Amino acid sequence: MQFFKVKTVEETFALIDENIAAAAGTEVRELKESLHYILAVPVTAKENVPGFDRSTVDGYAVRAKDTYGSSESMPGFLTVAGEVEMGEAPDTKVTHGKAVYIPTGGMLPEGCNAVIMIEHCEDVDGLLNTYKQVAPGENVIRAGEDIKAGEVLLEAGTKLRPQELGALASLGITHVTVFSKLKVGYLSSGDEIVPYETETLSLGQIRDINGLTILGLASEWNVDVIYGGIVKDDFAIFQQKARELYEQVDCLIVSGGSSVGAKDYTTDVIQSLGGPGVFVHGISVKPGKPTILAVANGKPVIGLPGHPASAMIIFKLFGERIIRLLKGEVIQKKPERIYARMTKNIPSSPGRSDYIRVRLEEKAGEWWAEPIIGKSGLITTLVKSDGIVEISSEKEGVSQGEYVPVIPSR
Incomplete structure (x- = not known):
């Protein structure tokens, strides 16, 4: 094998996607203990959410045409015929010329097809003055409009963020099958590296910063971490320590010795752990060119540069993707931070910041943000969104084709 044949960033990502597969272990966890885990099996809804037609606002249930x-x-005039109590089925039917008071989340009474907001009407001793007309379906959510019984709510490979947990909780789901938490091991190498607790350094010595920063990053990605310590530039000792740590973990990270110097043993040590071995040695980035990526008997092995800044940049750029794939997450081709173009005009009121959920789509080499239009009470608008566009308070909206910053979902 020829090493140090530099790959582009795009080639490296493609090789990572090609070579890294999900770890096999799964487990059943309580829903409340499953945040940031990855679903191992899809979840199908067994009931409608909501289970009944309900109001999304405080107001009066009416027939829209009235x-x-x-x-x-x-103003129009309607007779107030009763009130809906929360948590109870209404006992009053809405007929021509009638209205029934209903709180947010209340069950719609029979005969109505819309709710007029309380701000747009006035109850004067049982006579309701209506100051705005409403359309059929306005301010209501129909049974199953959020989640329909029988539909796949979440696919395998979905990361369970707070909004996914909320959607599952709405179905009464208490346990989910997820990929087990990974174990990631880290080993520093180099004669010059000493524990970071060392108070006084000898000339040429360097404290082991990477042992904290790299494992700190990994810990943020919901994995267990094992620090393997520091190994000197001796092939036999290096190989033994790497093998011992490799046997305990799902992914091994080695920092230092990834270049081509006389005592840079990392490539040979990684190759000795098992096949197929190194698939990247050298990436066209600065800093971080002498990066090693490998798979040994199904386990990813990452050889990071020893320089702390380079190690963190490379691990954030490529290590996170490796770990996410190893965890079983289905990764869409979406960047971390982007500007996207809006697919349609979105109005906004000056003096108020609006946050619009969007779905990202690549068209002709550009990212476009498609607004997810849905009632504010729909949980699935959160699950389906790839990010949020902020329309600042001084703007009156955004125009079709305008570039906007997107805050990505994770």
């Missing part, structure tokens, strides 16, 4: 023509200057 409000047609209502305005501030020419």
